[in-house]
Amino acid sequence: MGLEKEFKEILEELSATEDAYAKIAFVGQPGAGKSSIINGLLCEKAAEVGQGTDITREAAEYTYSFNRLVDLPGYGTDMFRFEDWKEKFSPEQYDVFVFVFSGKLTEDDSRMLADLREYASCLGRPRPVFLVRNHGEELEKEDLEHVRADIYSHLGLTEEDVPLYFVDCRYKKGFLELERAFFDMDYRQIWQSRIEGVFYGKCMQRLEKCKKKAEEAVDGHKVAAGLNGANPIPGLDIGVDMALYMDMFSDIRKAYHIDDKDLSRYSLMPIVRQVLELATKNGITLLLKNSAGKVFVQKITKYIPLIGTAFAAGLGYKLCEYAGEEYIKDCEQAAEKIMDALMEEQIKKWEDDSQLLLLKEA
Ligand SMILES: Nc1nc2c(ncn2[C@@H]2O[C@H](COP(=O)(O)OP(=O)(O)OP(=O)(O)O)[C@@H](O)[C@H]2O)c(=O)[nH]1
């Protein structure tokens, strides 16, 4: 299987990789409507909803695009006292916090919100906190700007500190604005860097193995290269066994599972083109001329009168090693370009999907 296909498989497997999901945790008073909002976002009755307290009793995760919505039980109930709740559900592990409330904010709510904001600032990566006022239909006759100002003044916060959204689960209002917030640019950084971290990590592990094999291929050829001198490289007093280099480069490409077919669709990238050119005799001659020119020309000039079998053999060995190492570097770079191109394509696709989702909702 070609390298591109292997990287594509890694991409496809991301949806089965827990670490690749950004987690949006729903935190709030019992009965505030956390589970109802999650159902509203998912457009299905996935989470259990009901009157009374402790309807949700365990953290439950629901896949939502490249995220997981995490439905947490309410805090401050007989079952989950405020401090126990934090210990049991470790909210600090999540990437985004949606703080849901309905009606008046209690002292516990203010404390919890302060805690969430603290978690959000302490990991060295952005972790947004969204405030969501549910039961929007109760506010139908009120001036929402007043309500908004009251909430911020009660919390001693501003819109800049935490954005506030109004949602109404009964008549399904306000979901679009909330979704937009999840998909916007600031938030994108969170899910994108998570996915990239997992994807690049796995691809690099794959490349490590390829590199080991490629280095073995170089080791296998360089001794022979020291002994066989055949095609003279114009402008340099050395001869190399061209077939041997062709063979070594082909083995290196094989070690990386890079083939012409794989690379043809990336042909505009200079490094990828170079990998292909070096698969030809002209390419190899050019590389050797450059490598020998760069690295050995001084030595060669110094020893010109002495160029004999022994020295030429040493030179052939070194030159082959150098050329092999250079070719490995090129293959690595080509592989990285392929990774970047695949990731970019995938992110674009997700972006289009999320735009489509928003359009559909609108
Ligand atoms: N009128 C009205 N009722 C709502 C709204 N949102 C939720 N409810 C109802 O409020 C009750 C509690 O909703 P849940 O979604 O279960 O609340 P929760 O925050 O998940 O509760 P716990 O899991 O116990 O912490 C249910 O009966 C819902 O149908 C809303 O916007 N308007």
Ligand SMILES: [Mg+2]
């Ligand atoms: Mg619930």
